Amino acid sequence: MPVALFAALLGVMATLLTDGDRNNDPSRLPSPLVGKPAPTISLPAIAENIPGGFTSEDLKGEVTIVNVFASWCIPCLAEHPLITQLAADGVRVYGINHRDQAADAITWLRRHGNPYMAIGFDADARASLEWGVTGVPETFIIDADGTIAYKHTGPITPDILERKILPKLREVAGG
């Protein structure tokens, strides 16, 4: 009897530890914003020659990815090719430039390419606070109604793109 109980306990622990899909990773915080309308923000463009400045209203009408990034953020650079790929595949990608200097952001975009349909310049991170952003990069999927369908914290890797982002995009677009 005690052995059976112990085995059952071990089983439960093993499942909880290994089943990463159930969001049991304590460092992954569920965002309370998922399922809610995207918080109202209104951001200026970084510079005149960079498409940008947008409000929450602009996000409606089509499935959109909102990617929070900064020029000083190395993981953002790591995920940049994947963001670029998504945009090239026809997904609408908006950017929030988080806690950045305009000149740095301009240089960064010139050097690494600008896949964003529009970029909002959020130098003081006030808009990021509205979106519950804790750091960069973070990526939101917004459905056509302007509701946040998914949030990913941290850089997008090819694995996460395959397993999380693309399925969610299909689900939201189909629904």
Place this chain on the structure above:
Amino acid sequence: MKQVSACLALMILVLLAGGAPALAVQPDEVLDDPILEARAREISTELRCVVCQNQSIDDSDAEIARDLRLLVRERLVAGDDDEQVVQYIVARYGDFVLLRPPFQPNTLALWLAPPLMAVIIATLAVLFYQTYQRRRLAGGGPEPLSPTDRAELDALVERIASTSPPNPSGARRSQFRAEIEDGLKSSADLDDAEARGDTDGSDGQQRT
């Protein structure tokens, strides 16, 4: 001289009072209204700096902690009450920002597990103690000898006594007997020191 000692006294007083604590809150963040500022400080100590795990935004130097402190003050100035300010931030960052977890369905296990454990352990302790007491009171030692055993013991005592060189008197026999019975008893109940105490004087070899 008087001035010097006054100076010293003042310095000691400041040291004793702890001086000004090292603050994460920067002077430019502080609100003009001291009452609002006090409320902001109080709210801030209850909110977690989300990137630094177990520090409140009031303690943390992280940028996001500063931003959240400013947000708390912004909401207070806008006229929110304390509860509304906290809800505003919880709506964006989730329950995780609350350093004191709320009592709600998904935190039931968190809140109830410790008292439940205490109850379980207390119950076990009582049961264990009762069993122990019952066993102690039930006999405090081995069952009395059966008639067969007693006859066997008598025969044994008789034999030992008759083979022992110094003339075994009646008194000596009964002493033997007592010792053997005691020995049986104490080997079964080591805790019972009193029973052994009776014979310790007569035999230095008795176990203690």
